Amino acid sequence: MTSLGTANAAPGEIDTGRLSVGETRDGSPLGLPVCVVNGAAEGDTLYIQAASDGDELNGVGVVRSLVPQLDPDDLAGTVLIVGIVNLHAFQVAEHRNPIDDTKLNRAFPGDEHGSSSERIAAAAFEAATGADLVLDLHQGSTSRMIHETRVRCGPRHHLHSECLELAKTFDCGHVLDQKGPDGQLARAAPDEGVPTIDPELGGAVGLDPESVAIGVEGIFNVLTAYGFLDGDVDPDDQVRATGFEQYGAPAGGLVDFAPELGDSVEQGDRLFHVTDAFGTVKAETTADADGVFWRTRRLPQVATGEYVCSVGTDIDHY
Template sequence: MTGDEAEPFTYNGGIVKPGETQNIRYGISETYLGDPVRIPVTIINGEHPGPTIFLSAAAHGDELNGIEVVREVAYDWNHEELHGTIVCMPVLNVPGFLAQQRYLPIYDRDLNRSFPGREDSTSAKRMADQIYRNFLEPCDLGIDFHTSTRGRTNMLHVRADMQDPDVARLARAFGSNVIISSSGPSGALRREASEGGAPTITIEMGEAHRFQRNFIDQALEGVMSVFAEYNLHPDDPVKWPGWRTVIDDEKEKTWLRADAGGLVEMHYDRGSLVYEGTPICSITNPFKTEREIVEAPFTGLLVGVLENPVVYPGNPLCHIVELNADTRRALKRDRAHAETEGDVQPPGYVGAPELGEQ
């Protein structure tokens, strides 16, 4: 990871020496007309030795918040005292980004289920292979930015394999309140990069098709904390979020799904603390003659909620994670302090009713 002297970063076709920054457009495929499909990559190689980290976004082409996080780290931050190398890839799925859709338009394939790729396989796996071999495999760690899929929204949280000590260190360094632990699906960038030797986490935040400044700023604080933890920016502080819960994806999280089709009225937004038995949302038919109330099955935090207010039976309504009593108390103290200081609360936070003991 580190040596006595800074080392050059090499990729197929180029080299970035210590103290240099390069903006490149790297060809990973071709269009139907034979024109190159090129991803933008910025490589910042510090004069001082240190780890190599990648920051990636828009593996799903309509997930935009992470693009701005990666761009601001690359172009707005001062890296004069950088110890190590930063590989910034703000748009991985260029065809999807141009079409403003989640998947690659080519046969509707998911780039984020195609890693580490294969050079003689499908178009998606060939693209993933080019990205992986040139810009992911040479790195020591990575952060992959995502948002919720269209029609839903997430509070900012980390997804990471907390059974892997190196991944767990990175996840905690990011400084989020919520970490959801799982190895991730086969072919996902974070899973394949981690198994390939570069501990990687996914950051979920907000919704598709937009820039949301509050999430972008939170994520930038998280990146700064990671840079401090790994001494890329040794003078920056490591962030403690005030409270934290780590959720086992296989045991503790719950997606609440609709048992009836209709129009949905959400009573709480992402980031809300809801108590067992609290009506989270209601589903009605067009005439409002039938109503189904969906209640919280336990006391927990709404990590994600529906934005598009129409459902079929079986469609997801919200993503709720259980909080123990100690975590609830810490959350309440944190939000009460923020309210006293006049800080902006997370979306969906409604103040005193959620702070009352129940």
């Protein structure tokens, strides 16, 4: 029998339940939705979580599509899933946990006696670090972004090569290989010996079907390559960036982008210009280095200094 919260599954079974993380403001129990898929044969454990940022819904869409496709009779090992991690934020369609105004993916490994986010992170971290592999499903919030996976442990970490191989196996096409901020699951779990990646499934308002499909395919790639399912996986070469440059608006107005997401850019290429409401160009921004046009804001209007776009730099293939 394998358990996660109130979900209990014997070999060959699937069960869903709730993982207790405290109470809401009216004293009602707060439990994260969880699922255990226990394979008929023995094997490793894969931990998956979604929506640690409450407005990043593509990961929830992946989980919703994935679980009905999993047959425990065909599975060797166990899949543990927390379908919505930042439940407080999810319920009000916000990025941060409104109870403590915290970005939950800066709270790992958490504290079972701490703030709301720290308690949620502690419960999820306990489940994650009991697994052999971890997939923390994200997206570029509600901005526009390419599909990528993020390796956040840093190039000098003893599990860096394992995390990078997991990212290649997921096969989004692009990898950001850069040490992440303190408190990210993909930064903290490798310190406990568990290879972990952060798939960033595009960026959307609501659910994007293409991003969801890429996420489901990525998980099946991992399940197959790591022996949970029979079969073979031959991932494509990945475009890897080890640098990441962000650009702000040099003037207020409306932004027009020159490249498309995923395009290669060279140093000096125009990234965007800013116009006034009558079409007069007020300012232009060019790339500081060669790279890949990675991410942009969704809405065109900007104030001076506001975030506009990002370029992945120091590009190679592996």
